[in-house]
Amino acid sequence: TVDKLDSIPGFRTELSVTEFHDQVRRVGVAVVSQASELVPADRLLYALRDVTATVEQESLIAASVMSKKIAAGATAIVLDVKVGEGAFLQDLERAQRVARLMIDLGAAAGREVRCLLSSMDTPLGRAVGNALEVREAFAVLAGEGPADVRAVTVRLAGMLLEMTGMVGDAAAGRATAQRALETGAAWEACARWLEAQGADPHVLEGRGLPAAAVVRSVPSPTAGWVRRVHALTVGRVCLGLGAGREVKGATVDHAVGVVVAAPRGSHVQAGEPLAWVHARTPKDADAAEAVLRDAFEVGDSPPAREETVLAEL
16 A cells, blocks of 8 residues: 555655656556546545445445556556455455456456455464565565465466466466566566655665564463464554554554564464564553454464465456
C-alpha cells in the first residue's frame, strides 16, 4: 500500500498521469497513489460507500479496484486476492465471486486479467507494519526473506510474464522471476525505481527506514508447536500500535508493528520469542504484548500442511 511506501524517506507517491507514464517508459516501473486526474469519481464513490454501509458490496469492490487499473493504461493485470480472517474477503466462495467480477470487468474493457487467491488466515511472511514490511520486501528482492513471500511473489510475476508474451508459459515465467532474484536484477530494478521517485537507493540496504523506540519480545508461555497465528489479532495489535488508521485522516506511525518470530509450524521452547513488538513507548508495548500472546496457538503436535495459494483464476 501507499502507506508502506510512505515509510521510505524521500519517496514520492504523488505523480501526475504524465509523470507516471513517462517513468514507466524510462525506468520500467512506477507505483503511485491515486491522483486527482486519475479516476476522480472513484474517490467520491468510496466516500459515499463509507457513509452508506456499502464498502463491502461486491460489485462496488470490483469496480473500485478495476477502474484504477484500466484508467492507468494496464493491458495485462494480475491481482493477488487475499482470503481469510485477516483479509477483507474472509471466505473463498466470496473471494472467487469478486475475482470473477474483476476478470469480467477487465474483459469488457479489452484487458486480460488473472487472479491469484492466497490465504490470509495467518500473516504472509514475518513482518506486519509499514517500514517493517518494506524491509522484508527488500530482503526478498535480494533473494532472501521468508519463503512464503518469495513463492507468492515469483508466482505472480510468472503469471504476468506469461500474459505479456515474454515467456511461453507460467512455469517459464516463474523461473525467469526466480533468476531475477538470484542474479540481483530485481534488486537493481528496485534501486532505479526508488531513485526515480525521490528516494536514496541505499535505503535498500536498510539505511534511513524509520525504527521504533521500543522493541520487545513476546515469550511463549509453553513449549510446543505453533499451530496457528491469527492474522486478524496481529492486525488489530498493529492498529493499536499506530501502524494503521482507526479513523479517516489519522496519522500513521511507519516504524511500529510486529515481527513474527515463530510462524505457523515452528517448534518453540517455553520462554522463546513468539514475536517481536515494535512500539513507540513501553506502555504501548505492554498493551500489545498482552493481546499478541493470544494470537498464537501452541500445541503438542505440528499443524497439518496448508497451502498459501488457494486458487488461480
